[in-house]
Amino acid sequence: MVEAHSQKQQIQQVVYRILDVNLDRAREGLRIIEEWCRFGLNDANLAEVCKHLRQEVSRWHTSQIRSARDTPGDAGTDLTHPQEEQRSSITSLLQANFCRVQEALRVLEEYSKLEDAQMGKAFKQMRYQVYTLESNLMGYQRHQLLWRSHLYLVTSPVDNLLETVEASLKGGLTLIQYREKTADDVIRLERARKIRQLCHDYGALFIINDRVDLALAVDADGVHLGQQDMPIAVARQLLGSQRLIGRSTTNPQEMQGAITEGADYIGVGPVYETPTKAGKAAVGLDYVSYASKNCPIPWFAIGGIDANNINDVINAGAQRVAVVRSLMHAEQPTLVTQYFISQLYRK
Known part of the structure; x- marks a missing residue:
């Protein structure tokens, strides 16, 4: 019985670590997109959408989840890919970070179901909101580049x-x-x-x-x-x-x-x-x-x-x-x- 409880706690800690890293990843990606909306496009509305999403992600980043962080023990910190080392354009930078945010939100949606069904629903809705944001922003980018x-x-x-x-x-x-x-x-x-x-x-x-x-x-x-x-x-x-x-x-x-x-x-x-x-x-x-x-x-x-x-x-x-x-x-x-x-x- 004690062993089963201990195993459950270990699994819970792993889930918290997964939630922690993906909450950080989603916030970071949203901040990168937000900065372009704010300074590159001078679009307060799009920047506000990004900020709202980023704050909503932060709301779920509880001290309990943060306490599970183990950066020295993370086997993935050294993993990289050549495409991550350079960006050929603003468009490719934005698309890479939209992919990053969407993947993180999908992971959060699935793993949070093990802990809190409401959290899973919240991240599902956020994922759809990010899809809409991407569509609007990339359309905006296209029209701006056309004019230029x-x-x-x-x-x-x-x-x-x-x-x-x-x-x-x-x-x-x-x-x-x-x-x-x-x-x-x-x-x-x-x-x-x-x-x-x-x-x-x-x-x-x-x-x-x-x-x-x-x-x-x-x-x-x-x-x-x-x-x-x-x-x-x-x-x-x-x-x-x-x-x-x-x-x-x-x-x-x-x-x-x-x-x-x-x-x-x-x-x-x-x-x-x-x-x-x-x-x-x-x-x-x-x-x-x-x-x-x-x-x-x-x-x-x-x-x-x-x-x-x-x-x-x-x-x-x-x-x-x-x-x-x-x-x-x-x-x-x-x-x-x-x-x-x-x-x-x-x-």
Whole structure:
């Protein structure tokens, strides 16, 4: 009887140690996220949500649980992983800490059931609140990065696709659209995943051309739709409110329609004739000038823009441009990216 009681106490101490370390882990992760909301985004509401969650976690961190802590005897203190030693971007930092918090809350939810059913219920609710916070914050991050992005690369099928994309990212590119009309879906899925990972590593937005299903499959940041693609409202239902949706436009009527439908950004063009849009007449610089005076959302001049004419497009009112061949066929994509960005920011 005494031995059974002693074994029960030992198990209880182990459970307390597990609760202790995960309560600390959840609080630490929430504090890291809170600091970005407070100082990086200057968003008092999101910071307050983080603070409230952190204080709720602290409420369950009782002296009884703390007393079970045994840091010298913890076999896991020296365990690490190379991915923990560096963060490639704010996005990757935030995602890593959201994962950290969610995992900790799941452990707390399960192990606390052995001690206090109410504690288990509380952490279950907190876990759902953190999922919502992540969705809201990452959506906020996407929209902020969209507004800060002035150069947009739309890919075309080339042999060195991944090398060109990464070289452009090294030049400071923060927005990429994967566009490939004729490849099999198996190939598209593989390439999309690889570009998505590159964008994640460099803190850039990743958009899929046309295909909402592919965007969902690879967890892209959004889709770009043509005039003949599905309505924006339908895409929004499928993608949710936090992902980005762009729309191609060729005239003021299409621009207004896209804005009314709820597009996050639009393409304005083709400014010049381009083989990417074979058979489609160029809209010229007049539409660029119109967009500069009338478009309240981010817009990107697109179509035949290169190093020789970019300043004409900028002088017509463009602050953002999208390019295809100028980067995909460039001998030195990094340098070309830097040149385009320097011209756009000079404006």
